[in-house]
Amino acid sequence: MEQERERAGGGDPLRVCVVGASGKLGRYMVRHALDRGYEVVGVCREKSVGKLAEFADRITVVPGQTDDREVVGRAVAGCDAVLTVLVPWGVRGYSSGTAQAVLDLAPEGARLVFSCGWHITRDGEDVYSRRFRATVRAVTVLARLARVIDVDDQVEACRRVFDSGTRWTVVRGSDLEEGESEGLPVWSRHVGDPVLASNLTRRTDFALFMVEAITDDALVHEAPAIVGRRTPSARAHARTSRPHGSQEAR
Numbered sequence: 001m002e003q004e005r006e007r008a009g010g011g012d013p014l015r016v017c018v019v020g021a022s023g024k025l026g027r028y029m030v031r032h033a034l035d036r037g038y039e040v041v042g043v044c045r046e047k048s049v050g051k052l053a054e055f056a057d058r059i060t061v062v063p064g065q066t067d068d069r070e071v072v073g074r075a076v077a078g079c080d081a082v083l084t085v086l087v088p089w090g091v092r093g094y095s096s097g098t099a100q101a102v103l104d105l106a107p108e109g110a111r112l113v114f115s116c117g118w119h120i121t122r123d124g125e126d127v128y129s130r131r132f133r134a135t136v137r138a139v140t141v142l143a144r145l146a147r148v149i150d151v152d153d154q155v156e157a158c159r160r161v162f163d164s165g166t167r168w169t170v171v172r173g174s175d176l177e178e179g180e181s182e183g184l185p186v187w188s189r190h191v192g193d194p195v196l197a198s199n200l201t202r203r204t205d206f207a208l209f210m211v212e213a214i215t216d217d218a219l220v221h222e223a224p225a226i227v228g229r230r231t232p233s234a235r236a237h238a239r240t241s242r243p244h245g246s247q248e249a250r
């Protein structure tokens with residue numbers, strides 16, 4: 001296990017960049033990466049650097065917008081993996097700009113793991129409830145009208161990731177809650193799988209899944225939709241409809 005956490009053939013720890021490190025998900029990812037002994041580089045907006053104070057002496061912070069190619073280029077240099085928080089802030093292509101910078105500038109062969117929500121579909125085979133679709137539609141329209149968030153730009157960002165020739169994984173989060181870790185979430189290739197019906201994951205476990213994906217080659221070129229392993233749907237269905245590569249809930 002220790003070996004797979006280190007660079008092949010060497011004793012150096014993996015070097016991992018977290019793009020969007022100061023957010024809630026970002027800080028959990030930094031914590032999990034440090035727990036594994038990884039070397040961590042975090043990118044966050046200049047005004048948010050203080051939110052990383054608890055990690056001050058243990059990580060390198062590169063301040064700047066996450067869609068700034070110069071900033072991202074400096075941060076990902078020499079990294080074995082890049083964990084990217086995709087959030088579609090504003091209406092100027094923030095999410096797609098961030099994804100494109102990581103895709104273009106991360107070292108060849110690096111593991112690239114991106115976060116988004118269940119609303120992103122890779123192959124159109126996800127089955128959403130009427131309520132879920134209505135909510136996404138309402139948020140998309142209202143947030144864009146208010147010029148706060150552009151959900152379509154997150155869709156575009158993920159399309160670019162899916163079409164890239166990189167070693168990507170796009171982790172699709174359910175609704176999130178705070179709380180102690182329940183362990184690695186279970187996952188399915190498609191929303192609509194009964195194992196996901198509870199639609200709830202602890203935020204720390206979303207981050208755990210992102211960090212674990214770095215060393216899980218079964219997740220390369222997958223877009224796992226995740227749910228907490230202790231939720232009722234995971235407990236009820238993990239054994240019967242266990243999707244490829246998922247963890248059995250206990």
Ligand SMILES: NC(=O)c1ccc[n+]([C@@H]2O[C@H](COP(=O)([O-])OP(=O)(O)OC[C@H]3O[C@@H](n4cnc5c(N)ncnc54)[C@H](OP(=O)(O)O)[C@@H]3O)[C@@H](O)[C@H]2O)c1
Pocket residue numbers: 019020021022023024025026044045047048051085086087089090094115116117118172173174175176
């Ligand atoms: N929240 C949910 O219920 C939910 C559900 C499913 C999936 N997800 C996914 O989870 C990920 C992040 O979730 P989270 O709850 O951890 O979010 P969060 O804490 O709000 O973090 C979001 C990120 O956006 C940045 N940000 C905030 N305002 C910004 C602005 N005006 N301009 C540019 N950047 C800004 C934050 O940076 P600063 O620290 O600089 O503010 C932070 O890096 C996303 O990929 C999202 O799609 C979330």
